[in-house]
Amino acid sequence: MKLASARAGAAFERPDPAIRLFLLSGPDQSSNRLLAQKLTTALGAAKLNVTTAQLKSEPNWLADEAAAISMFGDRKLLWVEPAGEDILPAVQAMLALPQVEAATVAIMSPTAKRNGELAKFSDKHPAVLHVESSFLSLREQVGVVMEMATAEGLRVAAPLAERIASEADGDMLMARLELQKFALYLDASSAAPKDLDEETVAALGIDQAEAELGRAGDLALSGEVARLADELILLDSGGIEPIPVMRALQRRLISLSALRRRIDQGERSDAVMRGVWTKERPAVERMLSRWTGPRLADAFMHVQKLERELLLQPVPGRAALGETLLQLARAAAARR
Template sequence: MKADRKRLGEALDRPDPAIRFYLFHGDDGSTSRALADRLLKGCAAEKAPLAAAELRSDPARLVDEAQAIGLFGGARLLWIEPAGEECAAAVTALLDAPAAESATVAIAGKLRKGSALLKLAEGAKTALAHVSYEPSARDADQAILALAASVGLRIRPDVARRVAQATNADPLVARQELTKFALYLDATPGAPKDLGHDTVDAVGVDASEGEGSRAVDLALTGSTVALVAELDRLEAGSLEAISLLRALQRRLLLLAPLHARVQGGESVDSVLATQKRTLFWRDFDAIAPMLRLWNADKLAQLGERLAQLECNLMLQPIPTDASLGEEIVAIARAAARR
């Protein structure tokens, strides 16, 4: 049966013993995996992985494993990841079996409408199916707010958005980050504390890379005035030149294959439309103007200049930000002229 979205959390935290098969599927694999982890905790069980390929060649094995008692007598959750149509015969046998000692969870990607696996999960009273859609910016922020509250953190919307961006809205990574912030602030659900930008600056994951990415985007879109202000702000902090250079190089590596498609005749919008599963939502507004401003030759020249600059920085006894700062402002001015 299809999961009731409003009661999904309850269904995972206090699993119904009658449910023997859970299917989490859809574009957002990180959310599906987080839901499966939540189910694992709800079952107070040990994770018992099964390979989908093995079930294809031996469909009866799933029933055997589900009816077996754990070696040490504890609960088990059979875990199939990634799952696909090759599991359908095994799941059919599981749902037809008279009983099951252990529940099974399958994590699948996007399934077609006529998927046999999906029909089995949605059609059986002893199964639960949930589709994980890619979160919108608002959904990602709301998820961070809920996770923060669960570990004892009070968090403003702007801070929630920053955490969502830093973790790519991955629920597992976000929970780890927020738990770390809670430990740092000595916060608990019973004694909540405020999470601010200062704490994220101090102990946040990849804080310097996140900071550098903002400067990079300003440079490649020709926002010279805003870039100079951003560089002044970063200079007052602890961002290293190499970190900023790495962020710029990563952006060029992302742009190169996308621009090749634009140069081949596709529109910028159509190219970006195919990247919804690989690009984080916050990047779309920045990438579109970059693809329009820079051509393949200029991107190649920029890559060569950055490689030479990296060599120069690495050869300096104490790398300084001055030469990179000059280069990144020159990039912004070049973009502004296009």
């Protein structure tokens, strides 16, 4: 069955024992992972990772692991990420069991088909809960930050919550980690709540260099070839590792894809842009003018492939990242 993302929180904080598979799809990967983490905490379970490739080659693995009884009585959560259409046979085999000992959470790739066979099957099955995420507006992000802050024992005013959400670039998982850091520093808890102030956030918040990791990707997607070349020199001289830069670029591509989809479906551009942080609107509008939905999807797949290569193979990371960014910049510049 399918559940709206706005109502998903309670279902993951107090999971129904009858649900065997929690399927998370949609472009907002940080919200999906946040829900999966809530589920892990609610179940008191240990996370056991598995990939689509493994389930494709061993379709019975999921059923075997889900049915296995722990020797020591501890609980586990089978965590599939990134999940793709190829896990459907494994899911069907697991659901065919008379009973299971462990639940499964599957986080779909943001480029997966919205109405693929896995989603269609999941929406109709009573033992599957499917939640499709969408990017939160800034107002919604502020609400989530304030709710998470309360859970950490922090009292946060709305303007400061907006700052935290903006510095996290809308990534609620990152915002949660920041709040946990602030709570630890202030010795705050739900039993002894503390006020979070601007000084603490300024001293301990996301480092400015970290916040600027997305600048190279934004220059590339805006077609600013010359400025990007200068930025790459700065990144290289500063010893910045390529993976964080690519992660920031992937978040931007996912965000742009969601905005482009809404515009292509007929929404007014000014209405779509209301959910974008005011300071970022000119840059986001510039990027959207240069990228269609299919080209954004291709760019995301290309960057994702490069990230896997950098993680698994000894390739010269900064050079490969620079070449990829320049290719994107030239493609964007050609659309002016």
